[in-house]
Amino acid sequence: MAATVIDGKAFAAKVRGQVAEHVDRLKSGHGITPGLAVVLVGSDPASEVYVRSKGKMTVEVGMKSFEHKLSADTSEKDLLDLIDKLNNDPEVHGILVQLPLPDHLDEDLVINSITPAKDVDGFHISNVGLLSTGQKSMVPCTPLGCLMMLRDHHGSISGMDAVVIGRSNIVGKPMAQLLLRDSATVTIAHSRTKDLPEVVRRADIVVAAVGRPEMVIGDWIKPGATVIDVGINRIERDGKTKLVGDADYESCAKVAGAITPVPGGVGPMTIACLLANTLTACCRANGLDEPEGLTA
Numbered sequence: 001m002a003a004t005v006i007d008g009k010a011f012a013a014k015v016r017g018q019v020a021e022h023v024d025r026l027k028s029g030h031g032i033t034p035g036l037a038v039v040l041v042g043s044d045p046a047s048e049v050y051v052r053s054k055g056k057m058t059v060e061v062g063m064k065s066f067e068h069k070l071s072a073d074t075s076e077k078d079l080l081d082l083i084d085k086l087n088n089d090p091e092v093h094g095i096l097v098q099l100p101l102p103d104h105l106d107e108d109l110v111i112n113s114i115t116p117a118k119d120v121d122g123f124h125i126s127n128v129g130l131l132s133t134g135q136k137s138m139v140p141c142t143p144l145g146c147l148m149m150l151r152d153h154h155g156s157i158s159g160m161d162a163v164v165i166g167r168s169n170i171v172g173k174p175m176a177q178l179l180l181r182d183s184a185t186v187t188i189a190h191s192r193t194k195d196l197p198e199v200v201r202r203a204d205i206v207v208a209a210v211g212r213p214e215m216v217i218g219d220w221i222k223p224g225a226t227v228i229d230v231g232i233n234r235i236e237r238d239g240k241t242k243l244v245g246d247a248d249y250e251s252c253a254k255v256a257g258a259i260t261p262v263p264g265g266v267g268p269m270t271i272a273c274l275l276a277n278t279l280t281a282c283c284r285a286n287g288l289d290e291p292e293g294l295t296a
């Protein structure tokens with residue numbers, strides 16, 4: 001049986017529709033417009049495309065979008081000054097600093113200078129600590145998007161065996177925390193994991209966040225398992241540039257019960273969750289009820 005394709009693009013459109021309804025209500029009922037500031041340092045073409053599409057969708061759901069493009073040689077002080085300004089700007093409810101930053105900038109220092117309440121990426125140490133202790137926090141967008149799709153597909157993931165491949169601070173680790181919070185039995189695999197195929201074969205849920213094109217193959221997948229493919233890799237094939245995930249879609253889809261495609265899976269959900277987090281941040285900042293179903 002071929003796997004069910006989890007349509008992240010359609011799901012993301014639905015989430016953005018819900019966000020837009022809430023934004024409407026905030027505007028008409030309270031005279032408040034949520035605002036998202038995105039900071040891009042340097043001119044990586046892939047990042048520029050991504051920042052532009054975020055800006056477009058931010059405006060589409062009725063929010064204010066503030067884009068700050070800084071040159072690649074921006075000093076740490078100038079970047080920190082900008083973040084300080086955004087931290088204190090009442091029109092800005094969410095701040096995202098596009099990663100990775102150029103090498104001369106200290107990523108941890110920069111991220112931790114964002115006011116936790118405006119940290120819509122959920123990368124600030126304070127949000128990381130809150131999430132891992134089960135307290136209310138800002139939840140990282142990519143893992144949140146993955147969790148929404150898993151909950152939607154399975155109803156509950158309680159008691160399921162989940163393997164997360166990758167242990168980065170932005171995807172792997174927060175993903176594992178969220179799966180654990182929903183009572184999955186979680187294994188985190190990484191480059192030092194012994195016999196990765198065997199570890200993956202035990203999983204009812206496989207989240208691939210490795211950054212290696214089509215590394216996870218069908219032979220590793222337990223029949224009927226759900227494959228969530230976080231990978232975004234641009235590769236050359238037949239003289240064309242192509243976007244592929246960290247899972248080999250063709251072979252995995254033959255064995256899995258459900259799978260997310262690339263493009264059209266986790267990526268669009270990430271942006272939808274960024275908008276949902278901005279809405280949540282705006283509601284919290286104004287002492288209003290948080291939108292239901294849009295937070296973890």
Ligand SMILES: NC(=O)C1=CN([C@@H]2O[C@H](COP(=O)(O)OP(=O)(O)OC[C@H]3O[C@@H](n4cnc5c(N)ncnc54)[C@H](OP(=O)(O)O)[C@@H]3O)[C@@H](O)[C@H]2O)C=CC1
Nearest residue numbers: 142166167168171190191209210211230231232266267270
């Ligand atoms: N769809 C979306 O919205 C997003 C997609 N991405 C994509 O997700 C992927 C992962 O991103 P990110 O977490 O930032 O990547 P990182 O490079 O920060 O982390 C990759 C992780 O994969 C592990 N790894 C690398 N090679 C292997 C291997 N051969 N076997 C097992 N584990 C391995 C690394 O292990 P170790 O720690 O031991 O080095 C590391 O923990 C990328 O393709 C990225 O483009 C990222 C963010 C958002």
Ligand SMILES: Nc1nc(=O)c2c([nH]1)NC[C@@H]1CN(c3ccc(C(=O)N[C@@H](CCC(=O)O)C(=O)O)cc3)C=[N+]21
Nearest residue numbers: 096097098099100121232262263264265267268270271
């Ligand atoms: N502070 C920070 N937060 C991030 O969340 C963050 C970041 N930095 N740096 C880069 C990564 C990557 N990322 C993506 C989000 C959406 C798509 C996405 O929408 N992808 C489309 C395709 C886009 C295309 O065609 O290029 C899809 O998968 O369908 C991709 C990648 C967020 N990241």
